[in-house]
Amino acid sequence: MVKLGKLADYGLVLMTCMAKDQGPAFLRTARDLSAETKLPLPTVSKLLKQLLTSGLLVSHRGTKGGYVLARAPREIPVIEIIAAFEGPVALTECSTDVIGLCNIESCCPIKTNQRIINQAVRQVLGTISLYDLISPLQLTAIKDARGNPVPLVPSGRIQ
Amino acid sequence: MVKLGKLADYGLVLMTCMAKDQGPAFLRTARDLSAETKLPLPTVSKLLKQLLTSGLLVSHRGTKGGYVLARAPREIPVIEIIAAFEGPVALTECSTDVIGLCNIESCCPIKTNQRIINQAVRQVLGTISLYDLISPLQLTAIKDARGNPVPLVPSGRIQ
DNA sequence: TTAATTCGGACTAAATCAGTGCTATATTAG
């Protein structure tokens, strides 16, 4: 399916939640976010931990503790959130920049070309920030790999 | 890892092979391709079958049979090859255009936004064709989601 | 001190996927 794992999916939900309702030093607890997102508490807890160690969140322990975004939504590219759960984004295995893993290696005709795919995808995900996800309408002039505009709102309405 | 399954990966290898060495009505057998790619024959056979039913290849049975590309490499976008093995490309589950699967649904704050991610990725993969993979240097002016050029050959050398 | 909350690890059950094998069908060569 070329899809994200559920954890990464949920991670995006949580990050969007936090970006929307953020105040100055507004700490959100795991329980709090669990209630808001309807995701099971243990899972939310796990997600937050992961986001923490990836440097996307900052935590405060003890009573009245919680999590806050480490940076402004504008400064958090979507690819970082995804990478927090799925590791470095690389559609094709040959292109994880690790040499020697590929058993075809020497004769592999597309090692070069797989980089093209990876780089294109990475670039796109890198240019979309968490802020873009909160306010999609302000996302200006998204263009595709050849420079043509991408119709984000096909029929004038976002579904 | 946000990566393709191995089958899709191998599928790209096979398609690239066929695109490179194609002649007029040049049939390639599974055995042939297996030898060239060093992939096990049963697997190659399975891959070819899949590519066939997806409409990317045309087959001829019997002695002197084999497979040919159904279209010119220029007319085969990478996303189709990937979709042949992984189904429709959709990074996030909410966005498979199926309504009602998401258990958060009503309160899901990012349904809209996930479309942005999916659409951007799909668009990029849709603009890269099999032909681009054979001759990467002729791929002109790949640009990212905001219109900035993507450096395909970072240090002047393709590794 | 007590209650609330994060922190870190380990563990289990389930789903997905790669890979293989076998039998039937079609086509060409001789």
Next chain:
DNA sequence: CTAATATAGCACTGATTTAGTCCGAATTAA
């Protein structure tokens, strides 16, 4: 017509990955 070759389609298995849960320790505010 017959035999050899190659695809067609199906089912099966073993392994890998992943989601999800739980528990005890550390930390902080009241």
